[in-house]
Amino acid sequence: MTDKSYYSQLRRSIIGIIVAVSLTPLLVLAALGGYQFHSAYKQKVLAHMEQLVYGHQQSIDAFLSGKLAEIRVLTDVAGFDKVRDDAGLAQLLQSLQSRYDGVFVDLGLVNAQGTQVAYSGPFRLGRADYAHALWFQETMQREYYISDVFLGLRGLPHFIVGVKHSWHGQEYILRSTIDFVAFNRLVENVRIGETGLAYIVSRGGEFQTKPRRDVAMTAEFLNDVLTPEQDLRTHRFGQSQPHVHLGKDPATGEDTVFVTASLKNGDWLLVLQQSQDDAFRLFLRARNFALVGIIISTLAIVFMAFVLSKRILNTVVETDQQKEMMNEQVIEAGKLASLGELAAGIAHEINNPVAIMVEEAGWIQDLMEEEDLRASKEADEVLRALSQIRTQGGRCKEITHKLLSFARKIDPTMKRVHINELIEEMAALSEQRARFANVHIATDLADTLPPIEASPSELQQVFLNLINNAIDAMDHHEGGQLKITTRVENHQAVISVADTGQGIPKANLQKIFDPFFTTKPVGKGTGLGLSICYGIIQKMGGEISVSSVLDVGTTFHIRLPLRSAEGEGRSAS
Amino acid sequence: MSVATVLLVDDEQAFVEAMTKRLARRDVEVRAASGGQECLDALAKDASVEVVVLDVKMPGIDGVETLKRIKADYPLVEVIMLTGHATVETAIDGMKLGAFDYLMKPCDMDVLMEKIDAAATKKRQHEEKILEARAQSIAMRRGD
Numbered sequence: 001m002t003d004k005s006y007y008s009q010l011r012r013s014i015i016g017i018i019v020a021v022s023l024t025p026l027l028v029l030a031a032l033g034g035y036q037f038h039s040a041y042k043q044k045v046l047a048h049m050e051q052l053v054y055g056h057q058q059s060i061d062a063f064l065s066g067k068l069a070e071i072r073v074l075t076d077v078a079g080f081d082k083v084r085d086d087a088g089l090a091q092l093l094q095s096l097q098s099r100y101d102g103v104f105v106d107l108g109l110v111n112a113q114g115t116q117v118a119y120s121g122p123f124r125l126g127r128a129d130y131a132h133a134l135w136f137q138e139t140m141q142r143e144y145y146i147s148d149v150f151l152g153l154r155g156l157p158h159f160i161v162g163v164k165h166s167w168h169g170q171e172y173i174l175r176s177t178i179d180f181v182a183f184n185r186l187v188e189n190v191r192i193g194e195t196g197l198a199y200i201v202s203r204g205g206e207f208q209t210k211p212r213r214d215v216a217m218t219a220e221f222l223n224d225v226l227t228p229e230q231d232l233r234t235h236r237f238g239q240s241q242p243h244v245h246l247g248k249d250p251a252t253g254e255d256t257v258f259v260t261a262s263l264k265n266g267d268w269l270l271v272l273q274q275s276q277d278d279a280f281r282l283f284l285r286a287r288n289f290a291l292v293g294i295i296i297s298t299l300a301i302v303f304m305a306f307v308l309s310k311r312i313l314n315t316v317v318e319t320d321q322q323k324e325m326m327n328e329q330v331i332e333a334g335k336l337a338s339l340g341e342l343a344a345g346i347a348h349e350i351n352n353p354v355a356i357m358v359e360e361a362g363w364i365q366d367l368m369e370e371e372d373l374r375a376s377k378e379a380d381e382v383l384r385a386l387s388q389i390r391t392q393g394g395r396c397k398e399i400t401h402k403l404l405s406f407a408r409k410i411d412p413t414m415k416r417v418h419i420n421e422l423i424e425e426m427a428a429l430s431e432q433r434a435r436f437a438n439v440h441i442a443t444d445l446a447d448t449l450p451p452i453e454a455s456p457s458e459l460q461q462v463f464l465n466l467i468n469n470a471i472d473a474m475d476h477h478e479g480g481q482l483k484i485t486t487r488v489e490n491h492q493a494v495i496s497v498a499d500t501g502q503g504i505p506k507a508n509l510q511k512i513f514d515p516f517f518t519t520k521p522v523g524k525g526t527g528l529g530l531s532i533c534y535g536i537i538q539k540m541g542g543e544i545s546v547s548s549v550l551d552v553g554t555t556f557h558i559r560l561p562l563r564s565a566e567g568e569g570r571s572a573s
Numbered sequence: 574m575s576v577a578t579v580l581l582v583d584d585e586q587a588f589v590e591a592m593t594k595r596l597a598r599r600d601v602e603v604r605a606a607s608g609g610q611e612c613l614d615a616l617a618k619d620a621s622v623e624v625v626v627l628d629v630k631m632p633g634i635d636g637v638e639t640l641k642r643i644k645a646d647y648p649l650v651e652v653i654m655l656t657g658h659a660t661v662e663t664a665i666d667g668m669k670l671g672a673f674d675y676l677m678k679p680c681d682m683d684v685l686m687e688k689i690d691a692a693a694t695k696k697r698q699h700e701e702k703i704l705e706a707r708a709q710s711i712a713m714r715r716g717d
Contacts, residue, residue, distance in 0.1 A: 348630075348657060351657045351678060352585050352588065354679060355585075355588055355657075355680075356585060356587045356588045356591060357679075358679035359588060359591035359592055359595065359679065360587075360591050362591075362595055362682050363591050363594050363595050366594075366595055366598045393679055394679070397677070397678075
């Protein structure tokens with residue numbers, strides 16, 4: 001349970017670290033970049049709109065002052081007799097219209113009392129009385145004047161340019177109507193995006209041009225919102241730079257950009273408005289794109305964090321398990337080692353008392369040879385008992401000697417070992433014993449067998465044990481054949497020790513490498529030989545196996561890895 | 574005449590006693606010592622010792638060390654090693670150092686007797702040869 005919670009905690013922290021480390025720079029970058037891009041883009045868009053408005057402000061003002069100047073030139077140049085009657089005016093109007101593309105709709109001369117004394121134009125205005133018209137009063141006061149757009153007597157939107165001039169001591173006003181359509185065209189064509197539109201309003205909140213769509217515009221909105229710092233009431237004649245205002249459009253309720261500039265010395269206001277969604281469309285699109293990208297990256301990072309943490313955790317778990325197994329093996333090896341020491345100690349301690357017992361028994365045997373004791377009735381029985389004591393003493397000796405050799409620290413130093421030589425040596429060592437048992441030892445050793453790194457004394461022990469076992473397995477009267485072969489197979493040295501003995505029953509095959517398992521008569525074997533061999537071969541990274549057929553023979557196979565010595569070549573020997 | 578004069582060296586008192594009795598019964602003159610130093614002292618006092626039966630594992634000066642000193646000081650005295658271990662290495666070491674033979678404890682009395690006999694015979698032959706050689710050299714000198 002603690003393991004599980006430890007691992008899940010480990011995994012959580014791995015995920016946390018991966019996500020935090022990956023996401024933090026991503027988000028910081030996105031936020032900073034987004035902000036920078038946003039402000040730069042916004043600035044650019046607004047600057048563009050300002051530029052647009054400024055240009056139009058200039059051209060509209062130029063248009064208006066141009067028209068005014070043309071009428072003033074007319075008053076300066078034309079003689080009174082030219083403007084005094086309709087025919088003269090008609091001549092002038094025709095000239096103006098042909099030169100200025102019909103911007104001037106009509107011309108009229110109004111005397112100081114407000115009565116139109118001459119007129120030329122499409123409307124039959126005749127002797128119209130303008131005494132109460134605002135433009136008349138303003139022109140009389142200011143010499144020249146451009147009126148707001150109004151419906152006037154003719155019932156059509158138009159505006160008037162009036163210039164006061166005196167002919168023959170009498171003051172007259174020469175006025176002209178400017179074609180609203182032509183003027184409207186100046187701003188109507190200002191289009192930005194889908195929602196952008198431009199229009200001109202007077203300081204009274206009246207439209208001087210016709211917006212492309214309805215715009216709810218009030219004087220209050222103009223004064224309070226659009227031009228707080230160029231208040232029309234206080235800065236009537238102020239000439240100002242375009243002004244940007246971000247706010248809600250009262251008509252649609254949308255967030256809108258308003259860019260305003262004053263015209264006609266502050267009488268009019270040029271307004272360019274565009275909804276923010278439209279104006280910043282590209283930015284919003286880029287932002288959405290970035291957001292989608294960030295979400296996808298985040299998902300990918302989280303997914304990766306999960307996958308990666310799973311992988312790391314698996315490795316950690318595996319490593320931990322291996323470590324635990326190693327620990328167990330080390331403990332096991334330690335136990336075995338201390339068990340071996342203990343066994344050696346006990347064997348040694350027991351050996352001396354056994355030796356004394358055997359000697360004492362021998363002494364009694366010696367004494368039994370005395371005449372008087374020999375004559376005793378039970379003398380034979382005593383001698384039998386004594387010989388039994390000596391036999392069992394010998395058995396004890398056998399066991400302690402085997403135990404000592406089992407626990408003994410065999411010289412484990414690794415040397416370059418020629419297996420073939422070692423086998424020849426061991427075979428020669430066993431020759432004497434084999435001869436007594438009528439066993440013929442034959443060897444078939446592969447010359448190609450390279451030397452391996454191993455402990456020679458350990459390998460000697462293995463081979464000698466196998467040879468001894470093989471000799472014991474064969475009937476002493478019939479004898480048999482003991483064949484030792486070596487060969488190289490799949491980067492392994494394969495050593496086979498085959499005998500023609502009685503074979504091993506299937507039931508015993510499983511147990512032959514177990515310690516203390518023996519089929520030899522009591523007192524003849526300790527059951528440690530093969531288990532020692534097994535331990536040594538295992539330690540060397542090899543394997544030992546056995547195949548046996550009853551009454552035909554038994555073969556032991558040892559496989560030892562060759563790779564440890566292969567790469568070093570002969571230079572190391 | 575006794576078979577041989579033997580010095581038995583072992584730290585186990587009971588073993589020494591039993592062996593002494595058994596060997597004495599077989600006409601062996603037995604001296605006893607319970608350690609390496611005692612063994613060397615006994616050899617120094619008693620020149621009649623022909624064979625030393627020496628336990629390998631003893632406190633103080635151990636068997637191998639004692640063997641070295643015996644061979645250094647009394648090269649003609651034969652030594653039979655008695656070992657409790659089955660360590661062939663110890664036996665080989667002993668043989669290399671000049672021991673006559675080695676036996677594993679507990680040992681068969683007959684085998685031991687054979688070895689003692691052989692060792693004593695060898696020693697006597699050595700001595701005889703030395704005496705002969707000496708006599709010859711003296712004779713040659715006289716004849717010169």
